Amino acid sequence: MSSTSADVAPDLVCQLDSVQGMVDALSSVRWKRHQDAVVELSEHGIVLIVEETGCLQAKVYLKRELFLQYDYAAEGRPRFGLSLGLFVDCLNAFSAPGHAPVIEMRYPGPDMQLLLKSVDSPDACIYAEIRTRIPDTISWDYNFEPAGSVPITFTVRSAVLKEAIDDLEWPGSSIQILLQPDPPSVTFKGEGHGDLQIEFLYYANNDLLIAFQCDQHISYRYKYKFLRATTSNIPSSVLKDNRGSKLTIGRGGMLKIQHLVSILRPGTQHHFGDHGGIQQPSRIAYIEFYAKPEEDDAPVINDA
Template sequence: MSSSAMEEEAPDLLCQLENVQGLVVALCAVRWKRHQDALVELSEHGIVLIVDECCCLQAKVYLKRELFVRYEYNAQGRPRFGVSLGLFVDCLNTFSVPGQSSSIQIQYPGPDMQVLLTSLDSPDASICAEIRTRIPEAVAWNYNFEPAGTSPLTFTVRSAALKEAIEDLEWPGSSIQIILQPDPPSVILRGEGHGDLQIDLTYYVNTDLLAAFQCDLGVSFKYKYKFLRATTSNLPSSPIKESRGSKVTVGRGGMLKVQHLISVSKLSTSHPYVDSIGYKPPGRIAYVEFFVKPEESED
């Protein structure tokens, strides 16, 4: 067979991942309801998975090619396909063994335009799964996130603290108001409804909680609670990189961007040499972004 014919038969993407459970955790972070369709886009730089809700909430999971131990990209342009997020996660879970790093191979497309998953852990058995894809619908919401002004309006907060604060704001039963003010430099989360609840995060007072803050002009916007909660509700506890936290940025018109870093590294094993020098292999990180539109002002 000629080399040109072999190239024509090569799939658009063939990649291998060391820790399938880490991928499951990253994808579950953007799974805020049972039935969700996702758009998957492939490129030479990696894989992007996008989910959208009512043109008000959008989430993206970035899986850069450096995250994979093998990444062979043969497509022209950027292939896109639709898939059920729940089905994709459930299939990946079948390859996951609790407490162990399970390696898989991902191929697209298969003979019928499927996503093909193959376990790489057992030399004596072949475990495979096929996920049917669909023609993707265009993502309805083009978020076009832009800075609110010449200086960014942003803060970095410990991920677990942000998740806890948003969950605490559920009981007032209303929208959540986010206020950034430069003097004193602080972030205020406020809910009003059946009761009033306000959570203040003051910069310089507790740098372990609010690690970074930048705001030259005070702003205030309201967001629907269910959309704001979706940005943190499925964050894992252990794989969150607490040292770097979650970054929240307010863009033009109140568009909110929430960014998380989730580790998908292979589970470490004890080794005398590794333990003696304190060396740890570089982590592989999945980047997760949420975009939330504010409620329209009554004005």
């Protein structure tokens, strides 16, 4: 390490004490074994971005309030690329049964690494370096815009959403999502060797379909593999807590799916609202997926 490198203040030094929650949040956007990610730093927190062939993009928002310490000294918003799987594996290496370690993350190291070390163990210090790279340019801008004056959105229990998508599996095929305002309902329809559809009626069972807002008939198709990626690694804590996932269809059929993942400190109890929503927003990681519709699909949109 050169003296010049040693004297330069890092862009970010932060500490976290909720390793498992961080692993859960990052794993939720890991839909294949070898996956690269782009990390963006700012004074407000950390954003991790992954994408697939310009058709699916996911972001994990880690606000600065999730960290015990967050010292940000950079100008602008530095970005770097890394292996998502390696990052998750390194965080897991710090975790031990019955012990919730405090981890310090520092970027950049002397060779532009992401540095991690345990800071609360008197007996041993675990240390890791993750090689980073100059990030690729994000290949598409989701540019999510409302489809009309009334947002087209609904919220469904996360466990129910995952089960519905799993049940509609048609490898290599697509899933059609249909919304209609009267009666208020959402239908997921799979087509393969036969047809299979799952319908949620808003007023019939609002324990499943928590919220619904739509003023027009609308229908778009999405690649099954992309829809499955949005739910395949939802953390078990989200399913167990009966949390809700929000789906919104924007202009051109762009689909946004939002999940909430708890990043709780050790020994912290969950406090939920009437609809499974955490009442401590500062301890939540926000997960967003953006999926493009099938290009050759003609949407069905009629005025209400």
